[in-house]
Amino acid sequence: MTALPDSGNFGAPSARSADSLADILERVLDKGIVIxxxxxxxxxxxxxLTLKLRLLIASVDTAxxxxxxxxxxxxxxxxxxxxxxxxNQQLRxxxxxxxxxxxxxxxxxxxGDRG
Amino acid sequence: xxxxxxxxxxxxVGEAAALTDLGDLRGIDDAPVTREVHGPLCxxxxxxxxxxxxxxxxxxxxxxxxxxxxxxxxxxRVALHALRCAPVLPMRFGTVYAHADxxxxxxxxxxxxxxxxxxxxxxxxxxxxxxxxxxxxERRETVAAVAHAPASGTAWLLSRQAALHARNEHxxxxxxxxxxxxxxVAPAVRDIVVSRPAGGRTDVIRVWLLVDDVQRLHAAFDxxxxxxSTAGFGMELTGPWPAYHFVRTDALRDDLNASRDHxxxxxxEASDDTSALRGSATEVSR
Numbered sequence: 001m002t003a004l005p006d007s008g009n010f011g012a013p014s015a016r017s018a019d020s021l022a023d024i025l026e027r028v029l030d031k032g033i034v035i036x037x038x039x040x041x042x043x044x045x046x047x048x049l050t051l052k053l054r055l056l057i058a059s060v061d062t063a064x065x066x067x068x069x070x071x072x073x074x075x076x077x078x079x080x081x082x083x084x085x086x087x088n089q090q091l092r093x094x095x096x097x098x099x100x101x102x103x104x105x106x107x108x109x110x111x112g113d114r115g
Numbered sequence: 116x117x118x119x120x121x122x123x124x125x126x127x128v129g130e131a132a133a134l135t136d137l138g139d140l141r142g143i144d145d146a147p148v149t150r151e152v153h154g155p156l157c158x159x160x161x162x163x164x165x166x167x168x169x170x171x172x173x174x175x176x177x178x179x180x181x182x183x184x185x186x187x188x189x190x191x192r193v194a195l196h197a198l199r200c201a202p203v204l205p206m207r208f209g210t211v212y213a214h215a216d217x218x219x220x221x222x223x224x225x226x227x228x229x230x231x232x233x234x235x236x237x238x239x240x241x242x243x244x245x246x247x248x249x250x251x252x253e254r255r256e257t258v259a260a261v262a263h264a265p266a267s268g269t270a271w272l273l274s275r276q277a278a279l280h281a282r283n284e285h286x287x288x289x290x291x292x293x294x295x296x297x298x299x300v301a302p303a304v305r306d307i308v309v310s311r312p313a314g315g316r317t318d319v320i321r322v323w324l325l326v327d328d329v330q331r332l333h334a335a336f337d338x339x340x341x342x343x344s345t346a347g348f349g350m351e352l353t354g355p356w357p358a359y360h361f362v363r364t365d366a367l368r369d370d371l372n373a374s375r376d377h378x379x380x381x382x383x384e385a386s387d388d389t390s391a392l393r394g395s396a397t398e399v400s401r
Contacts, residue, residue: 031359032205046209
């Protein structure tokens with residue numbers, strides 16, 4: 001054993017990033033011993049989890065720099081977008097209720113031609 | 116948490132005689148880490164709530180403070196603690212067994228392969244050489260200019276073309292720098308894996324090194340920097356880490372196939388290639 005994890009004294013000064021989540025994910029994700037068989041969280045589950053973690057890597061400090069922000073509008077990935085989608089759904093329901101109520105209370109709308 | 120909802124997460128495997136001092140080591144969800152011993156081997160494990168894994172799959176977003184991020188940090192923390200005590204084989208993130216006894220059964224079934232892998236990696240640690248462009252800010256400005264400048268369709272296309280050219284140029288410069296460094300440190304390490312992050316990012320490349328002589332690595336790296344211009348690049352060498360990129364799992368699968376006639380699992384991208392000749396790089400897209 002050599003030493004505790006530490007930065008070497010190399011290269012241009014740069015922020016120590018070894019503890020950032022992005023660095024940990026680069027090190028840990030999809031690496032290490034795999035033993036199939038008796039594990040209860042199956043490989044497919046883990047693929048889904050690691051896929052999400054990869055999205056985190058891509059989104060934290062890179063994608064915005066590149067002008068990539070599609071996830072902000074993706075209801076699956078963005079809390080704000082989910083909130084907007086929920087609000088949208090609530091408004092639609094409210095509108096349907098109002099239209100339904102209006103139709104029931106409006107004899108000309110619901111009654112049609114009564115002759 | 117009922118027994119049906121509880122699983123046993125394995126962080127790393129090592130020699131039982133060497134992994135004795137866990138202190139108050141905590142794993143996922145702050146659960147105490149215990150030793151699951153079978154024969155000469157020991158798995159470091161903790162109880163986990165399986166519902167948390169299910170919820171993580173259901174959850175829409177991922178953030179730095181999410182449960183999933185905390186679980187990865189815990190995985191790293193336990194494996195690192197183990198490495199400070201003895202050589203260990205880090206397990207793949209998310210290795211969960213239904214019962215603690217299953218871990219002992221796994222150690223028994225794969226004892227020969229795990230022991231051989233521990234011996235193969237004995238005395239070695241993983242180091243990470245992270246190389247990035249110092250002028251990434253310049254690229255951001257270029258991209259920002261593209262976003263704000265276009266006054267016409269032609270101007271927009273031209274600015275896009277300029278930005279793309281600049282991006283490719285930056286990527287080429289970084290690749291050349293990494294190749295120079297790789298050649299310089301290759302004689303001082305046992306194996307190398309070059310990793311390019313996903314997401315189209317071109318301003319950072321990580322070179323993973325399997326190292327058995329850290330001083331030699333440092334000397335080789337110092338020498339490379341003295342001989343070659345690395346102006347414009349930021350570099351960071353960190354370690355030692357568990358040998359995440361260099362553990363081989365093909366032998367374990369052979370054990371499994373032999374004992375259970377189990378169909379072969381997909382080959383591991385890093386371990387497939389890390390048996391390459393010393394010093395030859397393996398490209399891994401993440």
